[in-house]
Every structure is written in structure tokens, then in C-alpha cells.
Amino acid sequence: MPKGLRIHNATKYFGEGPNRLTALDRVSIEVEPGEFVAVVGPSGSGKSTFLSVAGALLQASEGEVAVNGNSISRLSARELSAVRLNEIGFIMQTSNLVPYLNVLDQLLLVKRMGGKVAAADKALARQLLEGLGLHAMLRSFPENLSGGEKQRVAIARAFVNDPSVILADEPTASLDTKRAYEVVNLIANEVKSRRKAAIMVTHDERMLKHCDKVYHMEDGRLSLVR
């Protein structure tokens, strides 16, 4: 099966019987390694549900999801958790850094969740942080970082397990325009150079120029805009 992210006819229902709501309606998408796609759409259209299904946080009610060539549609909760740790990097609206860990340790914490931290892990963590312009801040704590710097740490953290897929949910929501451009540009650069399949949900049309494709979500249906 091809690498990257493949979703075929994914439908997600919430509730049952007459209260059943179709949050995702036969959604299909293929994102290749090195491809950065955006998903835009109104509030309540299903974007968060879509990212949750793509990121193994929620199972689709129907349809197929494959990550890095492996179907995740029939995995146990434990197996899904391993997929999330090893194959998916999440970047959220706010950086969600651990207040009492310095910048380097924010990344090493993720490595520790997967087992022992090797010298190569530390080297990758440093390389990512330095590539994102944080070389002078490896020992800084979150309280001493600006919003843009915190979000750059969150980007590095998403890449540190070398996942196949990067999912970003409104990563610029808490930033001013200049910082927002910087952050999206940095995500795009890392996605390209490290060959990740990446999806960004955004309300901000100005960020779309960094993306290879743009999809629109409406009433749980996904369509290609460009």
C-alpha cells in the first residue's frame, strides 16, 4: 500500500437512532509524503472530527484509514495509541508545553514515552530545534518564550518521533500575522525536507499560499478547491 495518509470513504456518526449526526460523510483524501494540504470550512463542518479520524484519535464508523501503508481501521485501542505515538505528529492551536520542562526536554519527553532516549534522539531533537531558530533557547522554560517561539517548540515536538503524518489544527490561531506566516512557513519547510504527509486545518485564508492543495469541508463533506 502507498505511504503517506490515505482515507477512503470515511464516515463518522455521533449518537444513535433519530439523534444520529453524520459529522463526516464519505470523506476521501490521499496525502503523499512531502505534501502539505489545507482544510478550510465553517465552524461545525467536521474539520476537527476529520483530523481526529486521520490522527487515530477517533475510529471512523465506516470506511478505511491507512497510515504509512498500514490500515488502522480495525486496530485495538492499544494499537491505535502506538500509531499515534510513532506515526502521527500533532500541532494544536496552543503549544501545550509542560511548564516545568526546558525546551530540549519537551522533545525528549516524547521520546521517553516510546522507550529509552538514545544519543541519536537527542541529536535529532537539537537539530530540529536549531532548524526552527531555537538554538539559543534549548535550556529555556516556556514562561520565558514568546507565543511564536512556543509554537516553534510544538512544531519540533511534532516531528521528533519521525512520524509519517503531521496534523495541525489551527496552528496560527494564537499568533499575530507576522508570527503566523513564520510558523506556517516553518511547518511547510519541515514537511518538505522531511517528507511528511501533512494536513493543516485553518480559518486563515492568508496561510493557504504555503499549501500544495486546499480542500473545503462543508456538512462533513470534503471537496478539493485547488
Ligand SMILES: Nc1ncnc2c1ncn2[C@@H]1O[C@H](COP(=O)(O)OP(=O)(O)OP(=O)(O)O)[C@@H](O)[C@H]1O
Ligand atoms: N463527540 C461528539 N459527540 C457528538 N457530536 C459531536 C462530537 N464531536 C463533534 N460533534 C458534532 O459533529 C459536527 C462536526 O464537529 P467538528 O468539531 O468536527 O467541526 P469543526 O469544523 O471542527 O468546527 P470548529 O471549526 O468550530 O472547531 C458538529 O455538528 C458537532 O457538534
